[in-house]
Amino acid sequence: MLHVALSNIKTYARRYIAVVLAVAIGTAFLAATLAVNSSTQATLRNSLGDSYKNADLVAYWDPSPSADPEETTELTAKEISGVRELSGVSTAYGLGFAYGQLHTADNGYTVQIQPVDPNQGLGGMELLAGRAPLANNEMTIDESHAEEMGVSIGDVVALSDDQGKTQNIKVVGIQRSSANPQTSAYALAGMSEKAWNHFAGDGAVFRDVVINAEGSIDAVRQQLQDYFADQKKKDVSVVTADQKVIDEVAQMTGGTDQLSVILVIFALIALVVTGLVVVNTFSVVIAQRTRELALLRTLGAKRKQIRSSVLIEALVIGIVASVIGVLLAIVLMAGLIQLLHALVPAMSYATLAMTPVGLAIPIVVGILMTVVAASLPARRAMKLAPLAALRPFDAASVKNRAGLVRIILGAILALIGVALLVFGAIKGNLIVAFLGGLVSFPGILMLASLFVPSSVAGIGKAMAGKSTSRRLAALNAVRNPGRTTATATALLIGVTLVSMIMVGGQTAKASLNNSVAAEYPVDMMVSFYDGTTNQAKADKLAKQIDDVDGVSATSTFTSASADVELSKGELVTMQLLAVDPDQYATTVLDQKVVPQDGELILSQWETEQKTIEVAGTSLKVKQSGALLSGNLITNETFKSLGIKDPNSYPGIIVKVDSTVAGAQINDLVTEISDITGVESSMIDGGVVMKSMFTQIIDVLLTIVSALLAVAVLIALIGVANTLSLSVLERTRENSLLRALGLKKKQLRSMLATEAVLIGGVAALLGMILGVAYGLLGAQSALASMGTLTYSIPWWQLAAVLAISVIAALLASITPGRRAAKLSPVEGLATE
Numbered sequence: 001m002l003h004v005a006l007s008n009i010k011t012y013a014r015r016y017i018a019v020v021l022a023v024a025i026g027t028a029f030l031a032a033t034l035a036v037n038s039s040t041q042a043t044l045r046n047s048l049g050d051s052y053k054n055a056d057l058v059a060y061w062d063p064s065p066s067a068d069p070e071e072t073t074e075l076t077a078k079e080i081s082g083v084r085e086l087s088g089v090s091t092a093y094g095l096g097f098a099y100g101q102l103h104t105a106d107n108g109y110t111v112q113i114q115p116v117d118p119n120q121g122l123g124g125m126e127l128l129a130g131r132a133p134l135a136n137n138e139m140t141i142d143e144s145h146a147e148e149m150g151v152s153i154g155d156v157v158a159l160s161d162d163q164g165k166t167q168n169i170k171v172v173g174i175q176r177s178s179a180n181p182q183t184s185a186y187a188l189a190g191m192s193e194k195a196w197n198h199f200a201g202d203g204a205v206f207r208d209v210v211i212n213a214e215g216s217i218d219a220v221r222q223q224l225q226d227y228f229a230d231q232k233k234k235d236v237s238v239v240t241a242d243q244k245v246i247d248e249v250a251q252m253t254g255g256t257d258q259l260s261v262i263l264v265i266f267a268l269i270a271l272v273v274t275g276l277v278v279v280n281t282f283s284v285v286i287a288q289r290t291r292e293l294a295l296l297r298t299l300g301a302k303r304k305q306i307r308s309s310v311l312i313e314a315l316v317i318g319i320v321a322s323v324i325g326v327l328l329a330i331v332l333m334a335g336l337i338q339l340l341h342a343l344v345p346a347m348s349y350a351t352l353a354m355t356p357v358g359l360a361i362p363i364v365v366g367i368l369m370t371v372v373a374a375s376l377p378a379r380r381a382m383k384l385a386p387l388a389a390l391r392p393f394d395a396a397s398v399k400n401r402a403g404l405v406r407i408i409l410g411a412i413l414a415l416i417g418v419a420l421l422v423f424g425a426i427k428g429n430l431i432v433a434f435l436g437g438l439v440s441f442p443g444i445l446m447l448a449s450l451f452v453p454s455s456v457a458g459i460g461k462a463m464a465g466k467s468t469s470r471r472l473a474a475l476n477a478v479r480n481p482g483r484t485t486a487t488a489t490a491l492l493i494g495v496t497l498v499s500m501i502m503v504g505g506q507t508a509k510a511s512l513n514n515s516v517a518a519e520y521p522v523d524m525m526v527s528f529y530d531g532t533t534n535q536a537k538a539d540k541l542a543k544q545i546d547d548v549d550g551v552s553a554t555s556t557f558t559s560a561s562a563d564v565e566l567s568k569g570e571l572v573t574m575q576l577l578a579v580d581p582d583q584y585a586t587t588v589l590d591q592k593v594v595p596q597d598g599e600l601i602l603s604q605w606e607t608e609q610k611t612i613e614v615a616g617t618s619l620k621v622k623q624s625g626a627l628l629s630g631n632l633i634t635n636e637t638f639k640s641l642g643i644k645d646p647n648s649y650p651g652i653i654v655k656v657d658s659t660v661a662g663a664q665i666n667d668l669v670t671e672i673s674d675i676t677g678v679e680s681s682m683i684d685g686g687v688v689m690k691s692m693f694t695q696i697i698d699v700l701l702t703i704v705s706a707l708l709a710v711a712v713l714i715a716l717i718g719v720a721n722t723l724s725l726s727v728l729e730r731t732r733e734n735s736l737l738r739a740l741g742l743k744k745k746q747l748r749s750m751l752a753t754e755a756v757l758i759g760g761v762a763a764l765l766g767m768i769l770g771v772a773y774g775l776l777g778a779q780s781a782l783a784s785m786g787t788l789t790y791s792i793p794w795w796q797l798a799a800v801l802a803i804s805v806i807a808a809l810l811a812s813i814t815p816g817r818r819a820a821k822l823s824p825v826e827g828l829a830t831e
Contacts, residue, residue: 016317019278019282019317019321019370020317020320020321020324021321021717022274022278022321022714022717023274023278023317023318023321023322023325023366023369023370024321024322024324024325024328025274025325025328025710025713025714025717026271026274026325026366026369026710026714027271027321027322027325027326027329027362027363027365027366028324028325028326028328028329028332028362029271029325029329029710030271030325030329030361030362030365030366031325031326031328031329031330031358031359031361031362032329032332032333034355034357034358034361034362035329035330035333035352035353035354035358036333037358038353038354038355038358039333039337039350039351039352039353042351042352042353043350043351043353051095051124051178051208051210052124052210052241052244052245054121054124054212055121055124055210055211055212055241056211056212056213056217056220056240056241057210057211057212057213057217057220057221057224057238057239057240057241058208058209058210058211058238058239058240058241058244059075059083059208059209059211059224059228059236059237059238060075060207060208060209060236060237060239060244061074061075061207061235061236062235062236062237074205074206075094075096075205075206075207075208075209075233075236076204076205076206077094077193077197077204079206079209079228079231079233080092080093080094080206080209082227082231083209083211083224083227084120086220086223086224086227087223088213088214088215088216088219088220088223089211089212089213089214089220089223089224090212090213090214091119091120091121091211091212092120092209092210092211092212093115093116093117093120093121093122093123093124093209093210094115094123094206094208094209094210095114095123095124095206095207095208095209095210096114096115096200096204096205096206096207097112097113097114098112098113098114098161098196098199098200098204099111099112099113099162099186100113100159100160100161100162100199101159101160102149102157102158102159102160102187102189103157103158103159103160103166104149104150104151104157106150107149109145109149109186109187110186110187111141111145111159111186111187111188111189112186112187112188112189113139113189113190113191113196113199113200114188114189114190114191114196115190115191115192115193115196115197116132116133116140116190116191116192116193116196117132117192117193118131118132118134121210121212122175122190123190124210125140125175125176125190126175126176127140127173127174127175127176128143128174128175128176129153129173129174130153130171130172130173130174131172131173132172132173132190132192133172133173133190133191133192133195134172134192135192135195136192136194136195136198137167137168137169137170137195138169138170138171138172138191138192138195139159139169139170139171139172139189139190139191140171140172140173140174140175140189140190141171141173141174141175141187141188141189141190142174142175142176142177142178142187142188142189143174143175143176143177144177145177145186145187145188146171146174148187149187151171152171152174153171153172153173153174154170154171154172155170155171156168156169156170156171157169157171159199161199161201163201173190175188175190208244210241211224217240221238221240224238225238271365271369272493274369274373274714275369275372275373278314278369278370278373278374279373279374279376279377279486282310282314282373282374282377307379310374310377311371311374311375313374314370314371314373314374314375315367315370315371317370318366318367318368318369318370318371319363319367321366321370322362322363322364322365322366322367322370323363325362325366326359326362326363329362330354333352333354334352337350337351337352406446407446407447407449407450409443409446410442410443410444410445410446410447411443411447412443413439413440413442413443413446414440414443414444414446414447415443416436416439416440416443417436417437417438417439417440417441417443418436418440419436420432420433420435420436420439420440421433421436421437421440421773421776421780422436422776423436424436424776424780425776425777425779425780425783426779427780427783428779428780428783429780430777430780430781432780433776433777433779433780433781434777434780437773437777441496441769441773444769445489445492445493448485448488448489448492449481449482449485451765452484452485452488452489452492452761452762452765453478453481453484453485455761455764455765456474456477456478456484456488456757456758456761457474457477457478459757459760459761460473460474460475460477460478460753460757461474463753463757467749469742469746469747469749469750469753470749470750470753472737472750473749473750473751473752473753473754473757474753474757476750476754477754477757477758484758487719487758487762488758488761488762488765489762490714490762491712491716491719491758491759491762491763491766491804492762492763492765492766492769493766494709494712494714494766495712495762495763495766495767495770495800495804496766496767496769496770496773497770498709498712498766498770498800499766499767499769499770499771499774499797499800500769500770500771500773500774500777501770501774502770502774502793502796502797502800503770503771503773503774503775503778503791503792503793503797504773504774504775504777504778504781506791506792506793506796507774507775507778507782507788507789507790507791507792508778508781508782509694509791510789510790510791511778511782511788511789511791512690512782514789519626519627519686520589520626520627520685520686520689521588521589521590521593521624521626521627521628521686522587522588522589522628522653522654522655522685522686523587523589523654523655523656523685523686523687523688524653524654524655524656524669524672524683524684524685524686524687524688525629525651525652525653525654525683525684525685526545526651526652526653526654526672526676526678526682526683527559527629527649527651527678527682528649528650528651528676528678529649529682533649533650534650535556535558535650537650538556538650538651538652539556541652541675541676542554542555542556542652544675545652545654545672545675545676548668548671548672548675550656550657550659550660550664550668551654551655551656551657551668552655552656552657552658553586553587553654553655554587554652554653554654554655555579555580555583555584555586555587555652555653556579556580556583556650556651556652556653557577557578557579557584557630557650557651557652557653558577558578558635558638558648558649558650558651559575559576559577559578559629559630559648559649559650559651560575560576560578560638560643560645560647560648561573561574561575561576561645561647561648562574562576562614562615562641562643562645563615564612564613564614564615565612565613565614566605566607566609566612572605574605574614574631575629575630575631576600576614576630576631576632576633576638576643577628577629577630577631577632577633578633578634578635578637578638579595579632579633579634579635579653580634580635581594581595581596581597581634584653586655587653587654587655588653588655589655589686590626592624593624593626593628593632594632595622595632595633595634595637596634597634597636597637598619598620598637599619599620599621599622599633599634599637600612600614600619600620600621600622600631600632600633600637601622601623601624601631601632601633602621602622602623602624602631603624603626603627603628603630603631603632605631606623607621607623609621614633614641615641615642615643617640617641619633619637652676654672654685656668656687660687665687665688665690665691666691669683669688712804716759716804716807716808716811717811719755719758719759719807719808719811720755720811720812720814720815731819734747734819735823744820747816747819747820748812748816748817748819748820751812751815751816751819752809752812752813752816754812755808755809755811755812756805756808756809756812758808759804759805759807759808759809759811760801760804760805760808762804763800763801763804763805764801767797767800767801770797771792771797775790775792778790
């Protein structure tokens with residue numbers, strides 16, 4: 001039967017092209033997912049393990065979680081000197097950092113300094129130019145930050161410690177920049193061990209001791225363990241450098257790679273859709289070979305052999321497609337790594353790592369999925385009677401015999417799942433709603449044979465009109481309900497998930513934006529906490545900001561603290577914001593929070609009193625739930641209170657023009673930051689919060705939609721596959737229609753309409769389901785925020801529908817051309 005199976009693959013090769021593509025894409029997705037996991041681990045080893053890459057052993061402080069903090073020990077220069085004296089140790093150095101401020105002629109930088117010794121592996125550093133620091137006034141600095149600072153060998157810079165003491169220090173060497181993300185954020189410098197101990201002072205402690213051994217590593221490890229035990233350093237562990245990196249990676253990822261878990265879920269979705277394409281293809285191919293398989297039965301082939309023949313075909317196709325998919329994943333990941341190196345030179349340590357397990361799993365899954373998906377059609381082929389070979393040949397037909405058990409099970413799952421989903425949405429319980437979605441969606445898919453063919457038939461009849469080709473297309477689209485259902489279901493899965501994410505994300509954005517707008521009464525606030533800006537300068541800067549494009553108004557405020565008697569006998573220190581009510585009214589979004597003279601608007605405190613004492617003066621109280629950095633009073637009231645707060649500071653309130661898009665907010669913040677000299681991260685307010693939420697949600701939507709697009713692509717391959725098989729099985733029928741006067745253009749139009757019906761109806765049904773799931777999911781996830789603002793991205797959903805229809809239309813081009821090229825006479829002679 002192996003010979004028969006291989007012959008069939010060769011004979012019907014065209015019919016299996018779509019299966020190979022679908023399986024290859026599905027396995028490529030899974031292989032790429034596993035490669036992301038292994039590559040992330042390898043990249044982290046390259047970066048986190050940068051300090052240990054040439055070491056044998058690492059000793060590090062590893063206290064027990066239950067240990068008393070006062071009883072823990074520290075690694076100091078004394079322990080490192082003791083380690084160096086051990087007979088099996090060739091070199092040893094401590095990894096510890098002291099922080100200081102490095103000042104050049106133009107600017108100041110935070111720098112982290114570690115001790116180095118040219119005889120002890122340079123503290124894990126690698127010199128690119130110059131020499132190691134030897135004197136107390138010498139240092140090395142890493143290459144990237146030296147370039148940023150404009151510093152080179154021989155330059156003298158000023159270095160300040162945490163006590164403010166400053167000394168001049170000479171740069172004598174340039175070292176390679178660290179790939180460790182935990183240390184590369186700051187400039188990395190090196191000083192001699194003696195100078196570093198003096199500079200660090202009481203902070204001269206180490207987190208690790210890195211050791212190179214002479215001879216047996218196990219023997220040296222035992223020596224080290226004995227040494228630390230003698231020194232009563234019970235909370236110091238000694239491990240190999242490789243094990244230390246593994247431990248750090250596990251600690252950084254929490255022991256699991258959440259990204260890989262998410263990617264695997266999407267890969268499984270793609271594989272489910274792929275399975276539907278495989279089942280559909282094998283069902284049609286076997287139905288077309290009814291007489292051939294039955295003839296084999298008359299020649300003595302057993303039912304088991306027939307089934308084996310079909311499964312061998314699936315096995316061969318699965319092997320070929322899975323290998324292609326894995327190779328495709330390798331090429332894709334290698335390309336992405338190279339692109340990352342080119343676009344982000346700082347990520348040059350990113351590594352592609354494909355483990356044997358990561359290569360084997362996608363191949364095994366791809367083969368098993370193909371064989372399992374083909375087993376149902378193979379079982380159908382096994383039931384063929386030999387007499388079938390003697391019956392007149394008719395067009396292949398895969399009847400949709402929806403089992404009563406499947407319908408009942410689907411209905412039960414759908415009802416239970418929908419009930420859970422609605423309950424979770426009403427109660428705001430995301431876990432219950434998620435469970436409801438997991439239960440209801442498979443149930444709805446089981447029931448697809450009840451509503452998909454009827455939907456296709458109804459819409460087909462509505463759009464057919466008097467056109468002969470469209471009326472034929474509507475009939476052909478549902479001639480084979482089982483195949484139509486399977487093809488549409490594959491696309492329905494992808495579109496449902498894409499639509500759900502779009503609707504849920506849009507609702508989340510709208511709800512968060514409205515929630516932020518309700519809580520934040522101002523668009524932006526710039527506060528001058530540093531004490532170097534007075535009120536006059538703040539007024540001047542406000543006028544400059546007022547001229548910036550995208551700013552519609554500005555006002556200033558003064559922030560100061562005062563003792564307030566919130567209730568009788570209860571004195572609290574309260575932050576006050578003094579504003580000019582007329583100017584403030586032009587910048588605030590809610591006029592209810594504009595104070596009047598003699599009035600205090602409480603935004604940070606609650607009280608039942610109508611008036612409260614502030615600095616000995618009674619003020620009327622007005623409550624507000626607005627989020628502000630202080631409680632509002634007018635400038636006149638502030639002056640009358642006579643508050644003298646040495647820590648008071650001015651600030652600016654900015655109202656942003658409503659025409660400014662969310663993507664432009666960051667640019668506006670940066671421009672205001674440049675004008676005021678305040679860090680961008682210290683500028684807050686409603687539009688900043690909305691912009692941040694919007695960007696995060698948009699990025700997540702883009703990533704998830706791109707991942708789900710793989711499933712949609714596979715489903716569209718299934719549409720093309722269905723049409724191709726339909727053309728092959730209806731060769732004589734189409735030729736007869738041509739002989740009766742149907743033009744080539746009408747034949748192509750018929751097939752195009754058939755494709756649009758299947759693809760369009762599947763996309764439309766998927767959108768309806770996606771909208772329902774998205775709204776209910778958003779309600780369950782965001783109910784705690786209060787009243788939700790439901791928002792459906794109609795234009796995006798219309799784009800998904802249009803793309804599905806256009807893609808289905810494109811999928812019909814090749815089958816349509818193939819059908820139109822065949823002459824009626826040749827087609828009628830086809831068996």
